[in-house]
Amino acid sequence: MRSTKYYFIFSWIASFFWPFQSCAKKSQEHPNLVFIMADQWRGTALGYLDVEPVITPNLDRLAAEGVAFENAVSSYPVSSPARGMLMTGQYPVSSKVIGNCNSENAPYGVELPVEARCWSDVLKDQGYSLGYIGKWHLDAPYFPYVDTYNNRGKVAWNEWCPKERRHGFDYWIAYGTYDNHLKPMYWNRDAGRDDFYYVNQWGPEYETDRAIEYLRNKDGCREEGRPFALVVSINPPHTGYELVPEKYKTLYKDLDIEKWCQRPDIPKKGNSNGDFYRNSVKDYYACMTGVDEQIGRIVETLKQEGLWENTIVVFTSDHGDCMGMHGVIGKDIYYEEAMRIPMIVTWPARIKPRRDADSRIALADLYPTLLSLMGYKSVIPLQVETFDLSERIISGNGFQPDFQPYYRIEPARSTNGWRGLRGKRYTFAIKVENGTITETVLFDRSDDPYELKNIVTENPDLELKFKKLLRKWLDRTNDSFAMFLD
Structure with a gap:
């Protein structure tokens, strides 16, 4: 009789809380999203591809757990235009981000329009909590310029993003663009334009610490019970390659660079571009290995917190890096080293792992593709110009474009x-x-x-x-x- 009594008591308690449990379950019918984007990461620089001698065990594991696109590109391989296309799902002429956001291009209106309908705006309207950590680079600097080192030369680069220009992101620890990776600077959610702060920590480590707090919902930084979308926008391996902790550099100290410089598109030793490549590539790889470690920490947190199964995780880059190949320092060109980017998409609940070398997917296609995957195909804005390749992610079949466009525009x-x-x-x-x-x-x-x-x-x-x-x-x-x- 005592056990029967307790059964009815527990049943009554369960029935009382059932409506709340149902609401919580309903709010998680749609997946979470963790979008990780490293800057200037060449598409062939992943350990599992065995093309370049880079150490990326966590990304290799992530690739084995999802769809690894090996033919992904950035259609405008420069930071701001690539990000503008990603956020708006529009090509540069429509997105208005036709060049990098800096003082030189500001007179031509080069920045993300406040009225743009970004994918984050769509998710905000669907009840998502939204967080953004790291590099933004979608606001035009204006005078008097923010007093950071990269605003004191002929061209000002860095700018604050006020709340009304954040497109739904309510958790905010970010900056415009800033390449001192060992002492990065940030604005937090409530900071004013002059209230930025510096951190004596390698940028990707600091940003990952904040991402982990977000995933664990430390101090209520996101609304519990709602699905969330978190962007972690990491600057390395962007230029400033050498600004990386020594523990990662040590991994490459014995690498025989000349052995890996036999490709015909790498200029010979003694050529200024060839020497730039040789002097930079070890640190470039060290940055990648360091970022790879941070991605491993994020994935492990998702698993520890029980979020892994119903979270879409994306790893990609805004563009690649020639680094002297073809006689080109940097990107902003049609060569594969600039256009090709890594792209890995995992969602254990729905996506079966595979390597995909055929699908022609571009960075900006992720706007409609992810919204469709997440169950919001019907609310994709009509002005979106890029392609929904969600079916190819799920099945490997379905529509894909015949071509990926390429752009380079003088503002x-x-x-x-x-x-x-x-x-x-x-x-x-x-x-x-x-x-x-x-x-x-x-x-x-x-x-x-x-x-x-x-x-x-x-x-x-x-x-x-x-x-x-x-x-x-x-x-x-x-x-x-x-x-x-x-």
């Missing part, structure tokens, strides 16, 4: 610059200056994987074909560059 005259298409086999791009086509490139990446030979002159039929395809694409996206392709 002072937006019809100056480059437009191009990257297909399964070919990369094609055209440069226009003051209304005239001044350069055309065509690479056959199948026969010429290092893109050493421009074959456009001896292939006029291919050139004409790609011109027509590019013209069609530019017309579709209301890009006035199209007028020069007649």
